[in-house]
Amino acid sequence: xxxxxxxxxxxxxxxxxxxxxxxxxxxxxxxxxxxxxxxxxxxxxxxxxxxxxxxxxxxxxxxxxxxxxxxxxxxxxxxxxxxxxxxxxxxxxxxxxxxxxxxxxxxxxxxx
Amino acid sequence: xxxxxxxxxxxxxxxxxxxxxxxxxxxxxxxxxxxxxxxxxxxxxxxxxxxxxxxxxxxxxxxxxxxxxxxxxxxxxxxxxxxxxxxxxxxxxxxxxxxxxxxxxxxxxxxxxxx
Numbered sequence: 001x002x003x004x005x006x007x008x009x010x011x012x013x014x015x016x017x018x019x020x021x022x023x024x025x026x027x028x029x030x031x032x033x034x035x036x037x038x039x040x041x042x043x044x045x046x047x048x049x050x051x052x053x054x055x056x057x058x059x060x061x062x063x064x065x066x067x068x069x070x071x072x073x074x075x076x077x078x079x080x081x082x083x084x085x086x087x088x089x090x091x092x093x094x095x096x097x098x099x100x101x102x103x104x105x106x107x108x109x110x111x112x
Numbered sequence: 113x114x115x116x117x118x119x120x121x122x123x124x125x126x127x128x129x130x131x132x133x134x135x136x137x138x139x140x141x142x143x144x145x146x147x148x149x150x151x152x153x154x155x156x157x158x159x160x161x162x163x164x165x166x167x168x169x170x171x172x173x174x175x176x177x178x179x180x181x182x183x184x185x186x187x188x189x190x191x192x193x194x195x196x197x198x199x200x201x202x203x204x205x206x207x208x209x210x211x212x213x214x215x216x217x218x219x220x221x222x223x224x225x226x227x
Binding site for chain 2: 091105
């Protein structure tokens with residue numbers, strides 16, 4: 001069974017204080033690992049897809065990296081508007097099943 | 113690009129009635145659509161997967177006769193909650209996967225309250 005564990009559950013940062021969120025996963029074969037951002041009362045917003053170990057992707061203050069066992073979402077000099085829940089999900093390879101298995105998320109709060 | 117809409121954004125209904133939620137992919141064709149449920153401060157729980165023109169595949173523990181899913185076109189899927197009860201109150205979110213892609217793009221969600 002595919003599993004995704006995110007840590008920490010919650011993270012408080014001061015504006016400008018860089019940090020990383022962790023996503024550990026076990027999957028029979030990885031097709032892709034996805035990062036989403038979710039604001040309260042809204043649907044998740046797609047951020048990144050990572051397909052293979054060593055891959056990195058960046059968007060503004062966010063950088064996602066992938067190893068064979070985990071992914072990190074690095075947040076550089078965060079701003080209060082980066083406050084949200086960040087969700088990690090994996091999609092197993094093989095067949096026509098495109099389901100995502102989600103972690104429980106990391107609630108990030110950035111204080112001004 | 114990759115915009116998904118849901119309607120309504122919130123709905124209140126009485127116990128025993130049915131309610132339909134629409135999910136549309138606005139600027140792409142969705143081979144597959146997914147329906148999730150999310151409880152407060154919890155992650156998303158997949159309810160079912162639907163492919164255009166096919167019957168939906170429900171996750172274990174999800175009553176298919178209670179949560180009717182129709183995916184009649186490449187841009188529209190509907191979820192009907194039949195004979196709703198207060199325990200069905202939740203945040204329902206759909207997502208869509210485009211042809212030849214792996215990413216799922218999510219709608220804004222529908223808040224259902226059953227009184």
